[in-house]
Amino acid sequence: MKWTRRELLRAGLALPIAAASCIRPRPEARLIPSLAPLPPRFQAALPILRAAQPVSAENGMDRYEFDVHPAAARILPGLSTEIWGFNGTFPGPMIEARRGRCVSVRVRNRLPVPIVTHLHGGRTPPESDGYPTDFILPVSGFPAAHMHDPLARVAQGEREYVYANQQRAAMLWYHDHRMDYTAPQVWRGLAGLYILRDPEEDRLPLPHGEREIPLMICDRSFNADGSLRYPARDPSLRELPAIEEAYMGGVLGDVILVNGAPWPKLEVANVKYRLRILNASNARRYELALDPLPRGAVAFTQIGSDGGLLSAPVELGTVRIAPAERFDLIIDFSKFSVGSSVKLINSADSGSAGEILRFDITRGERDDSAIPLKLADAPDIRPENAVLTRDFDFSFDRLKHSWRINGKPFDPARMDARPRLDSTEIWRFQTDFSHPLHLHLVNFRVLAHGGRPGPYDSGWKDTIDLGPGQGASVLMRFSGYRGRYVFHCHNLEHEDMSMMANFEVV
Numbered sequence: 001m002k003w004t005r006r007e008l009l010r011a012g013l014a015l016p017i018a019a020a021s022c023i024r025p026r027p028e029a030r031l032i033p034s035l036a037p038l039p040p041r042f043q044a045a046l047p048i049l050r051a052a053q054p055v056s057a058e059n060g061m062d063r064y065e066f067d068v069h070p071a072a073a074r075i076l077p078g079l080s081t082e083i084w085g086f087n088g089t090f091p092g093p094m095i096e097a098r099r100g101r102c103v104s105v106r107v108r109n110r111l112p113v114p115i116v117t118h119l120h121g122g123r124t125p126p127e128s129d130g131y132p133t134d135f136i137l138p139v140s141g142f143p144a145a146h147m148h149d150p151l152a153r154v155a156q157g158e159r160e161y162v163y164a165n166q167q168r169a170a171m172l173w174y175h176d177h178r179m180d181y182t183a184p185q186v187w188r189g190l191a192g193l194y195i196l197r198d199p200e201e202d203r204l205p206l207p208h209g210e211r212e213i214p215l216m217i218c219d220r221s222f223n224a225d226g227s228l229r230y231p232a233r234d235p236s237l238r239e240l241p242a243i244e245e246a247y248m249g250g251v252l253g254d255v256i257l258v259n260g261a262p263w264p265k266l267e268v269a270n271v272k273y274r275l276r277i278l279n280a281s282n283a284r285r286y287e288l289a290l291d292p293l294p295r296g297a298v299a300f301t302q303i304g305s306d307g308g309l310l311s312a313p314v315e316l317g318t319v320r321i322a323p324a325e326r327f328d329l330i331i332d333f334s335k336f337s338v339g340s341s342v343k344l345i346n347s348a349d350s351g352s353a354g355e356i357l358r359f360d361i362t363r364g365e366r367d368d369s370a371i372p373l374k375l376a377d378a379p380d381i382r383p384e385n386a387v388l389t390r391d392f393d394f395s396f397d398r399l400k401h402s403w404r405i406n407g408k409p410f411d412p413a414r415m416d417a418r419p420r421l422d423s424t425e426i427w428r429f430q431t432d433f434s435h436p437l438h439l440h441l442v443n444f445r446v447l448a449h450g451g452r453p454g455p456y457d458s459g460w461k462d463t464i465d466l467g468p469g470q471g472a473s474v475l476m477r478f479s480g481y482r483g484r485y486v487f488h489c490h491n492l493e494h495e496d497m498s499m500m501a502n503f504e505v506v
């Protein structure tokens, strides 16, 4: 039997709220319901993201300029939503890059708060990686009292990030990474896609052009006036970090946005499509599935992961995707009849968050694409070459009410690991609750994940989702650059509440 708070009060059993919350913190992610009416599903057309044009493309370098500022977006019918966006858009402009060709992004901060831009999945030199205290201060200025890391590279008004793109083709994404405030600032819209291509991928006969569709999936909630609803203790995001205590396990929204539109629909032909999916949510996991699924059909063929193409395709009935993970999936719509519809659903939720996107199969077309049995060369990294094994425990500190790594909160002044450049290491993770764990700079292979590698651990990863009380071990080589980087939980509320640590490649 479950008692309501009123029944407990009547029985004299209820504790004052503060005392009760001391005893029972809520480490689970929690829904913040919209106060605006939820829009009908499958009315809006899916926004198709197209590559942004660089402002110049000379001397082997594509240059972009992003002004970050507040803007009015039309997300819900009849309402205007203020977002914070790269060039005023949410999602931000999509960058398309080529392996070996540099990209420069000049980010100008016209918001009232500091920002930091991190290219997630990028092998990036430390000065361009977006370390959480490497602020870009607002053009309009900001009090210096909020800066306390002597190693921080603080920029006034704007900063140029340079990405070498010396890595495999993959779908990366860029997002805000400001220390203590990443969760609310990403929620407001500071995220965009970055697609890196290379000749190895070009030569494959995969679906492309109009049949290759990047999808940024995230959940949000809205106030009655259309503004984004988020339980920040200081909504100005200037003075006081953190969120209302009840949400320290993570914030879930009840509106599912795909490329910025709520539960959109897309007209497709009865052929194979390549869907490049990012979960850009703060804390929500999705169990992707197709509804209905014809008898005997397999829903998805996975061809790529966080770090690019797999060596061989993998067939999956459902795909569990945690915050920051990417899955590169083929859906074959020839299994459906022209005139029918099929929904991409989230079978992990039965409410409004249980549906994502609807495909309407409106036409028959010829399909000259194919999924080769060999997609890419298998990785050449072996556990026996590891020179060191490190252990990290990710857990909730019930006394301090914060999220910790090896019992410690994030501190820019403390170095937690010093791997040598070009050395191979094994890192073992252990969790209490669910945590999607992410390392900057490196991609890793999953050696074990609650026992053997799981069904979603194929290929190169930069984020691994651990369930409650799970252990995992991953293998990686620290190549590319020396310098200071972070690793952290990618539940953004956990990250802001200090579940982050440093490593320095030496």
Ligand SMILES: [Cu+2]
Pocket (backbone or CB within 6 Å): 403, 434, 435, 436, 489, 490, 491, 494, 495, 499
């Ligand atoms: Cu976490």
